[in-house]
Amino acid sequence: MTKLSINSERMRADFDALAQFGSTGDGGVQRPSLSETHLAARRWLREQIEKVGMEFRIDGAGNHSAFLKSPNYQLPITKTLLVGSHTDSVPYGGRFDGALGVVAALEVLRVLKENNIELSMNLEAMDFTDEEGTLVGLLGSSAVGGHLRAEHLQKPRGGRDAFEAGLARAGLTEQGMLSVERPARSLAGYLELHIEQGNRLINAQKNIGIVTAIVGIMAYRLKFIGRADHAGTTSMQDRRDAGQGASAFTLAAREIVLKDFPRCVANVGKMEFAPGGFNIVPASVVVSLEFRAPSDDEIVQLDHALIERAKLEAERFNLGLEIEFLGKHSPTPMSQVAQKAFADACDELGLSHMPLVSGAGHDAQSLAHLCPVGMIFVPSVNGASHSPREFTEWCDCVNGANVLLQAALRMAGGAA
Amino acid sequence: MTKLSINSERMRADFDALAQFGSTGDGGVQRPSLSETHLAARRWLREQIEKVGMEFRIDGAGNHSAFLKSPNYQLPITKTLLVGSHTDSVPYGGRFDGALGVVAALEVLRVLKENNIELSMNLEAMDFTDEEGTLVGLLGSSAVGGHLRAEHLQKPRGGRDAFEAGLARAGLTEQGMLSVERPARSLAGYLELHIEQGNRLINAQKNIGIVTAIVGIMAYRLKFIGRADHAGTTSMQDRRDAGQGASAFTLAAREIVLKDFPRCVANVGKMEFAPGGFNIVPASVVVSLEFRAPSDDEIVQLDHALIERAKLEAERFNLGLEIEFLGKHSPTPMSQVAQKAFADACDELGLSHMPLVSGAGHDAQSLAHLCPVGMIFVPSVNGASHSPREFTEWCDCVNGANVLLQAALRMAGGAA
Numbered sequence: 001m002t003k004l005s006i007n008s009e010r011m012r013a014d015f016d017a018l019a020q021f022g023s024t025g026d027g028g029v030q031r032p033s034l035s036e037t038h039l040a041a042r043r044w045l046r047e048q049i050e051k052v053g054m055e056f057r058i059d060g061a062g063n064h065s066a067f068l069k070s071p072n073y074q075l076p077i078t079k080t081l082l083v084g085s086h087t088d089s090v091p092y093g094g095r096f097d098g099a100l101g102v103v104a105a106l107e108v109l110r111v112l113k114e115n116n117i118e119l120s121m122n123l124e125a126m127d128f129t130d131e132e133g134t135l136v137g138l139l140g141s142s143a144v145g146g147h148l149r150a151e152h153l154q155k156p157r158g159g160r161d162a163f164e165a166g167l168a169r170a171g172l173t174e175q176g177m178l179s180v181e182r183p184a185r186s187l188a189g190y191l192e193l194h195i196e197q198g199n200r201l202i203n204a205q206k207n208i209g210i211v212t213a214i215v216g217i218m219a220y221r222l223k224f225i226g227r228a229d230h231a232g233t234t235s236m237q238d239r240r241d242a243g244q245g246a247s248a249f250t251l252a253a254r255e256i257v258l259k260d261f262p263r264c265v266a267n268v269g270k271m272e273f274a275p276g277g278f279n280i281v282p283a284s285v286v287v288s289l290e291f292r293a294p295s296d297d298e299i300v301q302l303d304h305a306l307i308e309r310a311k312l313e314a315e316r317f318n319l320g321l322e323i324e325f326l327g328k329h330s331p332t333p334m335s336q337v338a339q340k341a342f343a344d345a346c347d348e349l350g351l352s353h354m355p356l357v358s359g360a361g362h363d364a365q366s367l368a369h370l371c372p373v374g375m376i377f378v379p380s381v382n383g384a385s386h387s388p389r390e391f392t393e394w395c396d397c398v399n400g401a402n403v404l405l406q407a408a409l410r411m412a413g414g415a416a
Numbered sequence: 417m418t419k420l421s422i423n424s425e426r427m428r429a430d431f432d433a434l435a436q437f438g439s440t441g442d443g444g445v446q447r448p449s450l451s452e453t454h455l456a457a458r459r460w461l462r463e464q465i466e467k468v469g470m471e472f473r474i475d476g477a478g479n480h481s482a483f484l485k486s487p488n489y490q491l492p493i494t495k496t497l498l499v500g501s502h503t504d505s506v507p508y509g510g511r512f513d514g515a516l517g518v519v520a521a522l523e524v525l526r527v528l529k530e531n532n533i534e535l536s537m538n539l540e541a542m543d544f545t546d547e548e549g550t551l552v553g554l555l556g557s558s559a560v561g562g563h564l565r566a567e568h569l570q571k572p573r574g575g576r577d578a579f580e581a582g583l584a585r586a587g588l589t590e591q592g593m594l595s596v597e598r599p600a601r602s603l604a605g606y607l608e609l610h611i612e613q614g615n616r617l618i619n620a621q622k623n624i625g626i627v628t629a630i631v632g633i634m635a636y637r638l639k640f641i642g643r644a645d646h647a648g649t650t651s652m653q654d655r656r657d658a659g660q661g662a663s664a665f666t667l668a669a670r671e672i673v674l675k676d677f678p679r680c681v682a683n684v685g686k687m688e689f690a691p692g693g694f695n696i697v698p699a700s701v702v703v704s705l706e707f708r709a710p711s712d713d714e715i716v717q718l719d720h721a722l723i724e725r726a727k728l729e730a731e732r733f734n735l736g737l738e739i740e741f742l743g744k745h746s747p748t749p750m751s752q753v754a755q756k757a758f759a760d761a762c763d764e765l766g767l768s769h770m771p772l773v774s775g776a777g778h779d780a781q782s783l784a785h786l787c788p789v790g791m792i793f794v795p796s797v798n799g800a801s802h803s804p805r806e807f808t809e810w811c812d813c814v815n816g817a818n819v820l821l822q823a824a825l826r827m828a829g830g831a832a
Contacts, residue, residue, distance in 0.1 A: 091691040092644065133694065157694060197649035215648065219694055228508065230801035231683035232631065232708050233613035233775035236674050238799070243684050244670060247663035254660060258652050267647035268659050269694045273686040275507040278549065278573060278635055278706045279776075280685055280802045283508075290694045292648050359649035360695075383654070385646035386696045 004115060004409070006107045006401045012394060014048060014103040018087065019095035028388025029095050032158075033088035033130035033139070034062070034166030041087045045102070045127060052110055060176030061143035062129040068109045070122045079188035081412045082371075083108055083404060084126030086363065091134065094390020096380075096397075101193045102127050104401035108408055119412040121188050128363045135163045137327065139177070141363035145370060146181035150174065157219060157326050187371035189338060189411050190364055193400045194375060195392050197360055199383030207399050209356035209377035210342045214365045215292040216299040216331035222249070222310050225320035228275060228283035239281050240318050246271050246285035248313040253289070253306055261302050265359065266291035294357050295331055332365035338374020338411065345406035351399055360385075372411070376403055420531060420825070422523045422817045428810060430464060430519040434503065435511035444804025445511045448574075449504035449546035449555070450478070450582030457503045461518070461543060468526055476592030477559035478545040484525045486538045495604035497828045498787075499524055499820060500542030502779065507550065510806020512611045512796075512813075518543050520609045520817035524824055535828040537604050544779045551579045553635075553743065555593070557779035561786060562597035569593065573635060573742045603787035605754060605827045606780055609816040610791060611808050613776055615799030623815050625772035625793035626758045630781045631708040632715040632747040638665070638726050641736035644691060644699035655697050656734050662687050662701035664729040669705065669722055677718050681775065682707035710773050711747055748781035754790020754827065761822035767815055776801075788827070792819055 021044065022029040022037035031038045042064050049056045049066040057065045065084070072078040085101025105125035112123065129140030135158040142148040153174050156163040167173065196202075201209050226242035250268045257266045270288040291306060293299035307323065314321035339355075346353040356377060364373040378400040381391040437460065438445040438453030447454045458480050465472045465482040473481045481500070488494040501517020521541035528539065545556030551574040558564040569590050572579040583589065612618075617625050642658035666684045673682045686704040707722060709715035723739060730737035755771075762769040772793060780789040794816040797807040 090693045090696055093696075197646045198651075199654075217648070227805075228803040229799075230613045230776060230803075231685060231706060232633070232681060232777065233801055234681070234799065235614075236670060236681055238615075241670070241683075243666055243687070247666040250659055250663040251667070254652060254657070265648060265650070265652055267657075267695065267697060269647060269696055269698060270689040270692040271659070271687050276686040276704075277506045277802070278685045278704050279683065280506055280509075281683060282685060283803075288692075288694050290647060360646060361648065383645075383650065385649055386693070387644040387646075387699075389643075 004111055004405060006111055006398065006405055008398045011103055011107040011401060014106065015099065017044065018099050018103060022089065024092060024388060026388040027095065028092055029089045030092050031087065031089040032091060032134040033132065034135065034170045036169065038088050039170055042127065045087065048106060052113065054109060054113060059180040060172070061140045061180045062170050062172050063140040063144065064127040066106055066109050066125040068113060068123040070120060071118050072120055073122060078121055079186060080122040080124050081188040081408060082124050082126050082190040083192070083408055084128065085192050085194060086128045086131035088130055088132050088134065090132045090386045092388065093386050094388060096195045096390050096392050097197065097385060098131060100195060100392070100397055104193045104404055107401055108405045111405060121412050123408065123412060131363055134158050135166055138361060138363055138366050141366035143177050143180045144182050145366035147366060148178060150178060153177065182370070184370040189335070189372040190367045191338060191404060191407055191411065192362060192364055192375045193404045194362065194377055195385065195390065196377035196380045197385030198380065200356060201377060201379040202381065202383065204354055206354045207351040207396065208346050208353040208403055210339050210353050211334050211358045211375040211377065212339065212355045213294065213334060214332045214358045214362055215294050216296065216329055217290065217292045217361050218299060218303055218328045219290045219326040221324040221326060222287040222289055223322040224285045224287065224314055225322065226281065226283055229281040231279045231281050234281060241281050242285040242319055243273060243282040245313045245317040245319045246287050248316065249287060249310050252309045252313065256305050256309060260305065261293065261298060264291060264293040264298055264302050266306065292359060293331065299331065329361055329365055332368045334364065334374050335372030337372045341407040341410040342374055342376050342403060344410060345403045348406060349402055351403065376400060420527055420821060422527055422814065422821055424814045427519055427523040427817060430522065431515065433460065434515050434519060438505065440508060440804060442804040443511060444508055445505045446508050447503065447505040448507060448550035449548060450551065450586045452585065454504050455586060458543065461503065464522060468529065470525060470529060475596040476588070477556045477596045478586050478588050479556040479560065480543040482522055482525050482541040484529060484539040486536060487534050488536055489538060494537055495602055496538040496540050497604040497824060498540050498542050498606040499608065499824055500544065501608050501610060502544045502547035504546055504548050504550065506548045506802045508804065509802050510804060512806050512808050513613065513801060514547060516611060516808070516813055517609045520820055523817055524821045527821060537828050539824065539828060547779055550574050551582055554777060554779055554782050557782035559593050559596045560598050561782035563782060564594060566590065566594060598786070600786040605788040606783045607754060607820060607823055607827065608778060608780055608791045609820045610778065610793055611801065611806065612793035612796045613801030614796065616772060617793060617795040618797065618799065620770055622770045623767040623812065624762050624769040624819055626755050626769050627750050627774045627791040627793060628755065628771045629710065629750060630748045630774045630778055631710050632712065632745055633706065633708045633777050634715060634719055634744045635706045635742040637740040637742060638703040638705055639738040640701045640703065640730055641738065642697065642699055645697040647695045647697050650697060657697050658701040658735055659689060659698040661729045661733040661735040662703050664732065665703060665726050668725050668729065672721050672725060676721065677709065677714060680707060680709040680714055680718050682722065708775060709747070715747065745777055745781055748784050750780065750790050751788030753788045757823040757826040758790055758792050758819060760826060761819045764822060765818055767819065792816060
């Protein structure tokens with residue numbers, strides 16, 4: 001038998017079709033989780049699954065999947081190997097992030113089905129809900145992983161109103177979200193293909209990055225609280241201008257990372273000024289802060305340094321400070337078994353590879369306590385990501401999908 | 417005949433009634449120009465005017481007024497003396513700013529009417545549209561003053577969508593706005609009572625501030641333009657973070673004024689981040705900048721210093737910069753005739769007074785080229801303004817209204 005490989009043209013057609021949902025016309029997509037465009041993309045995905053006679057599944061967290069049963073399906077010991085990614089995007093994001101992994105996972109199952117490959121375990125191609133966190137973050141995979149708690153849904157980082165609106169649009173409920181945990185005994189692993197979102201593979205001229213760990217991430221909302229005053233009649237000395245504290249912190253956060261945390265990053269993605277008039281001294285500014293570190297030590301120390309600095313800047317400008325902790329994902333090592341399956345697949349296919357730490361969070365981290373998880377990256381041109389400029393050469397996408405296919409065959413334990 | 421004076425209880429009832437429109441429950445009001453709450457307040461005002469048998473007028477700019485005809489009304493040389501202020505508020509503003517001047521002007525006309533005082537000129541109590549500039553700024557008075565041009569309405573500082581929505585709600589048109597200019601020969605003057613919005617009267621323990629000049633104001637929208645990138649996978653060195661330039665400028669604007677422009681003020685009232693995700697490096701930040709100076713020299717120099725600094729900070733963080741000039745009001749001296757009428761009225765009423773520069777812009781500046789204009793201030797407790805904490809003792813409000821009444825009698829040239 002010739003070696004199985006994915007159908008490049010068919011996967012390309014899927015990729016291009018998916019990129020039309022929420023297309024911003026500049027190569028990017030606007031497909032926030034559970035938005036109308038996201039739900040339309042998911043209806044399209046369901047059609048593709050059913051069109052080829054595969055079983056479509058949806059769980060209480062809205063996770064969509066194609067399910068390929070093993071001949072051993074009836075045996076209680078038969079596990080399921082997950083492959084997948086997500087179809088949601090950040091606001092005005094790119095068309096590769098998540099989407100590539102979903103169409104590749106779908107293609108892997110289609111190839112196995114059309115070649116009548118019978119495996120000793122089930123395969124399931126997943127589209128996890130809200131990986132990007134426009135609502136909660138890693139929502140669907142956290143639900144499957146059993147991390148999700150009712151309190152996480154009370155103050156979602158995208159705001160409670162947006163979250164409730166999304167649930168209503170998708171016909172989901174909080175109760176449903178909290179009831180989709182899967183037992184460890186049911187899962188054989190989780191494998192994901194993703195774009196690198198950085199420029200290390202391009203610079204090193206390697207085909208495939210094999211992820212060794214996913215960085216830890218923490219997020220806060222920091223509210224600097226001053227006093228609304230007339231911006232014409234209040235002297236500069238008398239002001240308690242919340243914008244000054246927020247601005248000083250934003251500059252300081254960058255400087256702290258550059259100076260003391262070379263392996264880390266920090267981002268102030270947004271400031272919300274209130275009341276927001278040209279002629280009113282800002283009474284409050286809410287700063288959206290997120291930072292990442294590859295080790296437990298670094299994330300603890302960076303957390304401390306940033307929060308202490310926020311307090312200092314608030315004090316300096318005579319402001320109050322409300323610190324709202326939004327969540328923490330600890331750094332997550334990838335499974336050795338999955339890393340070896342990917343490396344062996346690359347070697348078999350003659351593709352160069354290198355180990356990488358993922359600077360982005362991914363659904364794999366939600367499942368790492370349940371089963372062996374692994375990820376591969378393919379090169380991102382110019383390292384661009386979360387942007388319409390996101391781009392990966394199609395041959396690299398195909399390479400990644402073939403590595404995913406071969407690694408899945410290894411992890412799935414061969415023929416039944 | 418006993419000296420005329422305003423009816424404190426009646427004016428208080430009006431003041432309290434007006435403060436209910438858009439009340440935020442904490443003493444403040446949310447009554448942006450041409451919002452539903454603002455239009456409701458204006459319907460109430462119209463009822464008060466018509467209830468006492470005065471003539472209600474509205475012009476193409478939406479300016480509302482009570483009109484008290486002189487017995488000389490038919491004579492072509494008979495002028496009109498305007499008194500008034502505005503009923504719109506800044507977002508989450510106070511209940512005194514503007515509202516006090518409107519209820520005082522209404523009360524002045526009511527007192528004259530109920531006492532059958534016949535003057536040689538008409539009196540008109542004005543509520544000017546959009547003094548605060550949530551849409552355009554000094555909109556109604558600029559229209560009356562003939563400054564308003566079609567192009568001013570194309571890029572209103574509150575945004576074109578908000579402006580169009582306001583016009584639609586109020587049943588106004590741009591054409592109507594541009595057709596309400598009044599000839600200089602028709603106007604005898606404009607007098608306004610307002611709260612100080614600062615703490616000079618309180619500190620000096622004076623009853624009345626007589627305004628000598630209104631500061632000049634300039635406003636810009638500065639757009640710092642970076643690049644959207646993934647905030648986890650893009651190194652700190654590789655970022656073009658628009659938030660860094662905007663923050664550095666915001667800190668610098670304050671420092672420039674404190675160091676080199678002691679008689680001036682500057683405010684960054686808002687920053688708008690795009691795309692705004694926690695995990696996306698900000699691609700652009702739009703900074704709302706406003707600054708004020710009491711003389712032509714100072715406003716020109718401060719303008720130059722701020723814009724040069726914005727360019728420098730953009731360059732420092734490898735950002736683009738789009739500079740959108742939103743408008744300039746030059747410093748405006750008040751009429752000597754009006755200042756004398758106010759001073760004589762204070763002296764007659766036994767009230768202490770002092771000259772003041774107004775740090776805020778007011779409708780008087782739109783009319784200064786047409787007729788003698790003048791303003792008085794009454795003390796603001798703690799200097800608070802554009803805030804729910806805005807407060808003036810009621811006895812000071814009454815003092816101000818009585819000075820307005822007596823000065824209006826002087827300016828109106830006594831009995832017909």
